[in-house]
Amino acid sequence: MKDFKVLNTRAPRIDGPAKAVGKAKYADDLTMPGALYAAILQSPLAHAKILNIDTSKARKLPGVKAVVTSKEAGLVRYGVSPARYDETLFAHEKVRYVGDEIAAVAAVDLATAQEAVELIKVDYEELPAVFDMFEAMKEGAPQIHDEFPGNMNAEVHQEFGDTDAALAQCDLVVDHTFLNKRQDAAFIEPHSCLAVFDLDGRLTLHTSTQVPHYVMRTVAMVLGIPVGNVRVVKPYVGGGFGPKCEATPLEMSAALLARTTGKPVKMNYTREQVFLHSRARHQFYAEMSLGVMKDGTMVALRNKAVLDGGAYTSFGIATVYYSGSLLGGPYKLKAMKYDGYRVYTNKPTCGAQRGHGGVAHRAAFEQLLDMTAEKLGIDPVEMRLKNIMATGDVTINELDMSSLGMKECVEAVRDGSDWKNKKGKLPKGKGIGMACGFFVSGAGYPIYRSDTYHSTVVIKVSEDGGVATVLTGSAEIGQGSDTTMAMIAAETLGIPLSHVRVVSGDTDLSVDLGAYSSRQTLMTGHATKEAAEQIRNAIASYLAEEMDCSPESISFSDGIVKFDGQPGNFQHIRVQYIKEHRGWTDPPSGEYLTFREAARLAYLKGGTLVGTGKYKPPRLGGSYKGAAVGTSPAYGCSAQVVEVSVDMETGEITVDNMTDAHDCGLAINRTLVEGQMQGSLSMGLGECLFEEVKFDSRGRVLNPSLGEYRIPTALDMPNVKSIIVESSEPHGPYGAKEVGEGAIMPTIPAILNAISDATGIRINELPVTSERLFMALKNKENA
Amino acid sequence: MLLPKFEYHEPSTLQDALNLLSELGGNAKVLAGGTDLLVRMKQKIDRPSHVISIARVPGLDAIIPRNGHGVTIGGAVSAGAISRHELLNDRFLPLALAAGRLGAPMIRNRATIGGNLVNARPAADLPPPCMVLNAEFKLKSASGEREVAAVEFFRGPGEADIEPNELLVSINVETPMPWTGGSYIKLGARKTLEISMVNVAALITLQSPDGVITDARIALGAVAPTPVRAYAAEELLIGEKPTDELFERAGMTGVGLCSPITDHRGTMEYRCMMIEVLVKRSLKQAVERAKSWKP
């Protein structure tokens, strides 16, 4: 492996100090003189016609500055995929879930805004509602959108090879069904924003988002502002995990109210509103059949999905494609058939969440694999090793595994967990299980059809040559992307990390599609690297001219410049630098020319030193319908082994150990990679054991708080043995690819397989609460 | 979420606090740690026009041993302080254990025993240990004071035997007999930060390390509208030698005394079966500890 100075280390994150001392600014920390506070009126009913909205009392309340409804906002339709723009900022005619937005108020303070919201009188005619996805598909079910009869939001049918024929020839076909529950992403920071217009009609929207670029486009479209007049700025963000991947009614209301009043408008969601806005993991129902030969060779997979989408589409079309396409690997198959259905119900809208569309079906599939191995009498690790893909393989649905350390991951967790001495040898009540998975390193295509670059980056060197500033629209949301870009820039320029600054999350700085589909390390990373190379090359050519040598003989590393590996005769450059900076405290010194002096020289010769980089993936994927979903320039993969103890008298589950191996290509920052691995495991553990958004019979969320919606606590998480596997990805910057989402793929099935090993029971519905497991144990006893 | 408007009082003597309470009575709420009250006010369930903080009333946050025969715990002592207190861990273990399972560290630093008892939630952690320890609650008002036994205090979900003008000033507990051991078990979905699906406190006194059971007390939470003592199960134990089989029978009897509900945390059916298991386990633990009692 190449000898890196900055990359592949455990450099502390560059935003660490600001966050540790509480100086980092999040959206709700922002204030502006004269700012108004706004609140939203949301529907208390799950399905109803709006007969009349009377805002007169609210408008008369002292302190109220504006009240807006669909009348003021207009009826521009928006959404995530242009193919399904099914939302308007405010409901007109009807509301489709408890929480559907009806109006917004701006007032001098929050208490007044909230009081005014309560004074808006809406007359409804309640309609029958449907909350269950299977009920919604039935004939005669209440219809939620006129344009989508049968509540069918999206359907996918794909087949690769002849699945029925392949299954018929198998020695064994095993069937399985699986049901997860609607999740909430439970990020710590609820959505928050501050919108302000300047006197020229330009909007600046400060908002807690993962995708400034998409928010900019949607807000411009919905409010009818030229897109060039919208600037979206993302302050530090307290987590997103997917639901902050689209423009929200919060952002659009704030912008509309700011335009209406001419004042800055500040607005937050409460935790309950976060649950109502949702856009988190769908509920999935999976039905699968896997056909194999006696020796364990996998042949064919039949996969059906039903997704409970809630009231609108959000990311749903991509989601329902992903549930099929992400089973194409990491095992070799001869045939695969997929039928997916996303259904509207009168509940908050589901969207993308970590492991988008893949997690539930991966859980089902990896369980099915274990069930099959058991029937064949083959060790689950061996069964996987027998079928896995390797670097260079292409999946049956034409996804190109340009690097794939799958085998290395499986072997690493097998050995790291002492699998061979545990599997089949643990006492009753203790179990061990494993699973694998893979995920994209950035979607191959933007959400809207376009030839846009997915990322551009500008790097600018300071006048004195001492600091390189990376300017990027990419979104640091806690995952560490600013640190990653700083490290790539530092390595490429050959300077210490401390000489790089990053300014990010601002649509005025560069184009970047944002933090979703685990894309930034690869895509923004490429653009950062290219921008830095441009600067390095410019400096090298100016230097070559000055020193009368060839640019190729010049190398940059650790902040110093060498000529054919030697100091070279650079004294006149130093003398000039010191003369120019007489009286300053930090004259360059040492045996070698510094980067600072070289960059200053380049500035004197060519003006401010700027490099720009850009990236977009090549055309990827097959030509069948939906082939774009699942494509990526590169795929990360992972394997996990989980050990559990089950209290056979209560059904309580304790996860004792987790061993995780992830192939992220080159680990740009080893600590950040491990952080993503462990965070994924914790999120998967929560979904597996505790999490479920629950509703009452009228569609109201029963547990919209982090007290009653249970995510894992520190005591529920075991220590994790994290093993980084580093294949070299030809399409990644310095060989890097994803870790942020792929790492969650094996967690749920590995836990479920361990529970099965401990108890002999297959649980096919989440979450596996103590009650669910206890009842299953009891039923087995009685059977 | 915003708090509704209210007037705030911060009396610095007990008498001032009691006077305020008798003046404002039904329009006022006592504020201790605020971990229940402020949540309920934000949700607009409670809308007091006056809030009386007891933070500055001296003495309410003290744990005072009464030379050998007991302990007085101030009404505003935090769950955290209880869980860490040496004497309480030594002689009044169910209470110390339960306090250590209440919420999570940040909550335990604020949550008080008085607030937990007066709040009177069926699933609360501190009522069952108070019930097995035969605790007495001292209530004071401007016009007098009275003591109520823990077993009599709880009337229904959110309802306790306390008047709006009364302050719960202390919890008094007698030191259990020699060869007594106690336990507390809480079942929730997560390992911490949980509302109990079922909780059990037990206290067992043996004649001698390998003698018969001379006193047995079991209290259950989250199984009925109020926490309950399982008297019938206790009777079954007294005079008997402790055995697994006996504990199992006590568990079965315990279930018969309960009427748990089905809600989104768990079903009635599961709760009943867990009562059986947890009563058995808590007795077993209590007996183990009774056997290793030290003077």
Ligand SMILES: Cc1cc2nc3c(=O)[nH]c(=O)nc-3n(C[C@H](O)[C@H](O)[C@H](O)COP(=O)(O)OP(=O)(O)OC[C@H]3O[C@@H](n4cnc5c(N)ncnc54)[C@H](O)[C@@H]3O)c2cc1C
């Ligand atoms: C995140 C979270 C987790 C929690 N977990 C648990 C848990 O695991 N187990 C559990 O049992 N509870 C739990 N609770 C509830 C709460 O923390 C406890 O009930 C706590 O003991 C209440 O005490 P407090 O001092 O905060 O009471 P406050 O909120 O100050 O008061 C509660 C009520 O009691 C009254 N009051 C308080 N002190 C007195 C007094 N001395 N005399 C008269 N009236 C008084 C108040 O007027 C109010 O009506 C949790 C709460 C939160 C927010």
